[in-house]
Structure formats: C-alpha cells, structure tokens
Amino acid sequence: MLEKIIKLKEQGLTIKQIAEKIESTEGKVKYAWSKYRKSLTENKAASAESTPVAKPKKKKAGVTVSAPKQNEIVPALTAVPSLERDAFGMATHYEDDIIHAIVQSPTAVYVYWELSELSRKMLETHYHASFDSFRKEMRIIDVTLRDYEKGEVNRSYQFELPEMTNTWFVRPLMPNTTYIIEWGIQTIDGDFLPVLRSKPVETPRDEPVVDGRFSEVVARWQYGEVEQPEWVEVLRPYSYFDRIR
C-alpha cells in the first residue's frame, strides 16, 4: 500500500484523492504517509539502510541541508494536513477543532469555527447518524463573574444555525458582559451537546460607569493581593502541546 501511496503522492494527488483511488480511508493514507515521511527523516540521520522505496532527496547545488540531530525535531504527525482549496488557493477549512469569538462592538461578537473530520466521525459513530442530519446550534452563555467550569451561568440561549455555516455575527449582546459561545448539536431528545467551546470574550462598555464592577478588582491587582487579574484577557499564550504533560 505504501508504495502505491508514494507513487500517487509523487504524481501530485492529495491524500483524499489517493484514499479514493486505493479504496482506503483518508486517515489510513495520512498515517502511512506521515510514517513514511518520518522514516525518511530518521534514515537521513542514520544514513539510510532500509525502506527500499525511499528516494534520495535532491539537494540544490552549493547548499547543504544539515541533518537533524536526534531530539531536536519532533516529526510533524499532524502538522500540515492536505486541505481542500478554493479558487484562490486558500484552504476552505482546516482540520482543526476550534471556535473563536472576537469583539466587533459592545453589542456584537464575531464567531468562527472549524470541526475536524475526526470529530464529525465520532459524532456520527456515537449517534449512528450522518453529520448532515444533525441540527446544528449555537449557544450564547453569559458568564460574567461566574465560573463556567463549575456550571455557573447568568443566562444562556441557543439558536439553530443554517447548514454550511462556519461563521456568525452574534448580536445583539449586552455591553460589559463576559460570554462563552458553544457550537453543538441538538440531540433527538432535546439536549444541546456542546462540541466546541470558545474562550471567554468580553464585550466592551459603551457608556461611562456609574457603579462599576472593576474598582475593587483593579485595586486588588494593583496592590498585589491576587496572583492573576480577575478579568478577562483575551491574548493568552497558545501552547501547541497543550494537554501533553
């Protein structure tokens, strides 16, 4: 199978096209291909002895590519998936599971999301139904001064999303409010199953405060009484290996 994949890959076929051609799954092809690519990396370091199909890489004249030392390169198991492209050559979607909300105004946030093939597959397996048949919904949750991880909310509402949607301008919202936004499916028994959850986002104030909620938290922070500020800061570090310990 690997030999076939390499041949087709060299002809410029995408993972998807190869999977169709050799009647396998995209996942399997992707896995075989990344494993092969990884073996190339290792062979290079260990000056190639096995893998008969491994073709020597062409090097441009005068430039040597230094062989990676062990431990310094982590092979890209899932780094650059092959993606569908639009007429401009831009990816139409990414193999990612993310929902992200950004502020447009005190009463509106913009939300976009991506759902991976794997997540779709899991939902289909669990509910024994095609992904298209699910009713997709968005849930808007006001979590101002609440700990959502403990299930605390001020209020929430949800609405159905049209098919083939991956963005939404959520409006109207309340200014000076912290929101979490979830994308999910409405199950047949009426539950909302959240599949993607955004980080908290805070709508700005649009008028002078009379009796605000920040005087005390600012003072606590200013006088070093708390380790972390007690308000939402959206620019948090993104860790690629998050959840790996």
Place this chain on the structure above:
Amino acid sequence: MRKGYFSLVLHAHLPYIRHQEAHRLEERWMYEAISETYIPLLWEIDRLERPLGWTISISPPVIEMLADSLIQDRYVEHLEDTLRLIEQELQRDLVKEERDALLFYKERYHDLKVTFEHLGRNLNHAFRHYKEQGYLELMTCTATHGFSPHMLSEQAARSEIQTGLNCFERHYGYRPTGLWMPECAYTPGLDKIMYEEGIRYTFVDEHSILNADPAPKHGIGAPVYSPHGVALFPRDQIISGRIWSSVIGYPGHPDYREFYRDLAYDREWDQIAEFMHPEGLRYDTGLKLHRVTGESDQKEYYVRDWAWKRTDVHANDFAEALANHLDEQSGQDFPPFIVTAPFDAELFGHWWFEGPDFLGKTMERFEDYGIESISPAMFLERHFQDIETVHIAMGTWGRKGYADVWINERNDWMIRHLHQLEKRLAGVVARNRHQDELTVKAKRQLIREYLLAVSSDWPFILDGQTTAQYAANRFREHIKRFEETERRLDAQELTLDWLAERYAEYPFLADTDIEPDVFLTPHDYYVAVQREASWNSEAVLLVTTQYDDPNRPVAEYAKRLAASGENVYVITSGATGYRHEDGVHVYSVEVNGLPLVQTYNQLAGLNLAVLRQAQALNKIVEFRLVHNFNMETASAAQSFAEMNGLPLVSNVYDLESERSPSGTGGLVVAIKRLEGEALRHSDVIYLEREEARNGIEQDYHVAKELRTFQVDLENPYQHVMNPKKNG
C-alpha cells in the same frame, strides 16, 4: 506660561507596498507621503529649530521603505518625471492662474529633490537627527500594524510589538518607551505584553477613557494607567476635530488645495500618456491645481499666497481656542490638564496640503499664547505619580469606536487563516528546535510572512472597498507563501537559496529583527525537548471510564504492560489531570459547563473530551493501537483508531444485554448499537468474563475469535501487530 499642556502625536504609516517589479500603483502611496507629508514636516522642524514637544511615530513598514534604495531611486525618478511634466505643461497656452499654480509646484518639486538628495535619500537619518537635537520625540508602532485585539495568541501580539521595536532600534539606535498601537486599539491584557516589552505609554480614543471603570476623575484631561502599568493618553476629540473634521475643521476652507482634483483627469490621454501607467491607467500626478473653492463642482485655481496666509489665520485661531480651553480647565491639578492630539501623519500634507505649514505656525503662536507643547514621555516624567489606575475595555479610534472596521461581512473571511498561522507557528518553533542556519532562517521567514499577512491595512482596505483586490491578493499571497515555506520545511526541501529568493521578493525586516522563539511557550519547550523522547514512539492508548475500578483489571494490566517495556497511555474519566504512575501515563478528562440531561448525551460529552485528549497526544505521541475497555468510551476509541489507521482492541466485561436484561428503551437500543458497532470494528476482542461470549456471537454476530483476557497476558498484542500475516 499658561497652566496645562498640549501634546501633538503624528503617526506615519503605510502598508509594506514595496514590489521588485516597476510600475506598481501602490508604490505611489509612498511617493505621495514623502512629497506631501514627510519632507514638508521635516522642513517645518528644520525651520523652527527648537524643541517642539511633538511625538512622531514611524511604522516599521515606512521605516523600511524609507531606507530602501530601490524606493529611493524610484522616488527620485518620480520627482524628475513630475518636473518634466510640469515643464511640458508650462509650454502650453495657460491662463495666468493656472501657470502660477504650476510654477508653485515647479519650485516645490525642485525643493523636494534638493532636500531628498541633501538628506542622503534616507529620511530616517533626518528624523533621527532632529530627535538627537531634542526637537522631537520618536516612536514606532507594531511590526506591520496588526489589529491586536483580534489575534488568537499572546505570542502573535508580542511578536508584532517586539519585532517593531527591534526594527526601529536597528534604524534609530534606541528603543522607545512609547508605542503607537495600530488603530489606537486596546484590549485588556495587551498592556501586560506591552509593559513586558518595555513600553510605558500609548494612545487610546477618548471614549476608552470616559468609559473606564472606575471612572477617571479627570476624564480625558489626563492619561490613566492600565492595570499592568501602561499609561494611556486619550485622544481629545473636540480639539482634534477642529483640525480634521470636514464640517468644522480647517482643511475644508475654500483657499486650501482641493484634494480630489488632479491634473491627470483634466487632460486628454495623449497629453499625459507618457507620465501615466504603461498599461494605460490614469493615476494622480500629484499636481492638484485647484482650490476647495466652495460646495460646487466648479473649482477655481489654487493661489498659493492665499492658502499660505490662511494658515496664519488658522494657526492663530487654533492657539487661541486651545488657550481658552486650557484656561477653562485650569482648576485641574495632580496632574495638570493635558490635551492629547494624535493624528495620522498623512492627514497633514497629503490630505490637508497646507497641514505642515499650519503645524509649524501653530507652534509659533503657542509661544505668543504661552502654551506649553509637551511630549507624553516628558509629561510622564513630570507627573507619573499623579495618574490613576483603571480598567479599560476594548476600544479603537475606528468607526463607531470599536472593531466594526476590521471585522465585518467584507473582511471576516481573513481571520481564521491568520489564527491558523499563529497556531502553526507555535507548532513549528516547538517542533524544530535545532538552531542551524537553515532552520532558524526558515522560522524567521515564516514569521515574516505571518506579519505581512496580519497587517490591519488589508481588512481596512476591504472595508473601504477602494483597492480591495490588491489588499485581498496581498493577504492571500502571504498566507500561501507561509504554507509553502512550512511545507518545504517539514519535507526538508528548503534551501538557503530558496529562502533568500523569498526574502528578496519582500525584503521587509532584517532577520535579526525577528525572534522565532517568541512563539515558543515554556511548556512547549518542555514537551519538545525535555520530555522523555522515548515516550513518543510505538505507544499503546488505553481508553476507559474508570482507570482505578477495583472490579476491572485496567490499572493492573496497564502497569504490567508498562513494566514489560511498552509505552502506555491511559485516557480515563475524572477530574482533569495527569499522573505518571508505575510507568503509565494517566490522563483524566472531565465534562464541565452546563450539564447534559440524558445519559447517552453525557456519554457523547465524555467521548468528545476523550477524543480531544487523544488528538492532543497524537501531536507528538505515535500510537500503534487503541485498546478500549468500556462500551461508554467506544465512539471515541473507535473513531480515533479508524481515522488514524490504527488497530482497535476491545475488552468486554459484560454486555448491555446483561446490564439491562429487560431494557427496551431508546437508551438501551442506542447503547446496544454502539456496542455492536465497536465490537465489529475491533481487530481483537478480549473477554474478561466467559459469560459475555454468547451475547457477542449471537446478539452482535461477531465472527472474530474471542480471546480470553488475563492481566498477565504474555504479549497481548501479538494478534494485532501483523494482522494480515497471521490470517
């Protein structure tokens, strides 16, 4: 001297529009800015020869283009072309007023050329010189003017800030303590990054301060500190409005030059063809021979003397109004009242042609009125102790005061691509830790492409729909260039030559300006470098609902497996956490948030959580199989195995038919279906109890061999290693 201060801040910025090929229309934006704004401002600074209290922010793209010899050479050509056009025009039969206007431009373009050559063609040197003379304060903005509040990660915002400062320092020899944030955009937390990068002040629009919490006692009459200690100076809209407003502002006076009437559109094509784009496009020559005149379309010729004298009147009017304003606020102490007036620099000269003259003359009138012009840096030096700390919400100086310009139905398609680049940059720097020249250069080129893509100019232009195609193309181009570079890096197809070619196409920022590890978190460094590398290969993933269930053999089995030399990972349900215990990596996942009502949906939530953990591990751990112990986690285990081309091993303790012998409801049916599917998809099935055998064979029609499970199985995965060979 009057009590109170005035502070003028000018922000010079254009997107990076340098192209190797000639005749790109956008490059003319730079020529216009040099001719109409940058040099005329320098003329005024030179003429006044004294500390002005002005602060000028020059963005890294402008700095880099000013220093670029190709742009410099082309600018001189442009000046020469314009002078030739003026000569050609002067040969024509003209009315006196038109001739006079042309003669004014002839002198002006001559002066521009003399000045440009006198300054060694690099205006950075001139700005630096006047800064060193103490005439003005200089600062810069972020690397490409990206809209910070919409970035995904702290790293992206930091990279923009740090790279911008590095670029400025390379050209100007020092790091400024103030930074112009693009679009005066602020969001809570941005101040933390700024402070850490050495920035002590920036600017916001007045509503950001007026709506602060707690409400600042001086309103916009003083800066405030953000919670992380950056001073925020508010734009004073009333005072600024006198200058820029099209209704009440000065630039609309009938004597001033009309911006929208250019000679290029008043001539037959044949008369100007030589000076237009070779492909037959008409564009502004910069020779605008008319004055505003009035409301009508009928425009009179520009009379330089009138315009010049009008700036005297307006400068005096402005100084007088400001003096009154300061007097009205003279009751304010600790700190004294300050009017902050930040503008786009190009407003003066390019948009309002006489603007630089006005600014120069205003400074002279200030002396008459005893008004002190002060830089924010100096203000802070004097009054840093008298500033309140408040919470400032997200805000900008854009239309409606927030982000309507940068995220709307015309440009929202861009943001997801930018966020993907941020995530991938974090991955690239985490995965490629070796520091050889090629890899480091590749990482820098990737960041360069990201920075060029993240410029707020692209969504801004798409919002305005003026040169939308150029903006969209540039954006896509940098995204695709990023992807291509990344692909080559991963495939080890990169060469230094190829990277050098890429750089030559957009020679923006020196490599030393860009620090790749800004995108690296300490945690990612740990995982990529310090974490035991042997943990990453040939691993076994065990999935279970309860790792420590005393009735089940999972924990004991996992430990024995680890002891035999396997890499064992467990994902189980429990309070989110990790432990490395007897050689086994145990990850617990939980479902939180609003509770789900139905059991089967709760299971879906659990499976999603399991799946997320498996996906995360899969970034670095190469699994060779998935071993599932509970029907409750079957959907995650089965899909993960299938999508990754991995064998699935299932343990069966009991079946749903045993657990709910008389059950017929929807839940039982669903669970049975799930159980059957998972078993049919399993490559190997182990029975923990013989009693389950019948059910599997009869209810689920599984024809596979059902093996007996024991915790001390010798080589339990021998049947999955080479399933085909073993038949």
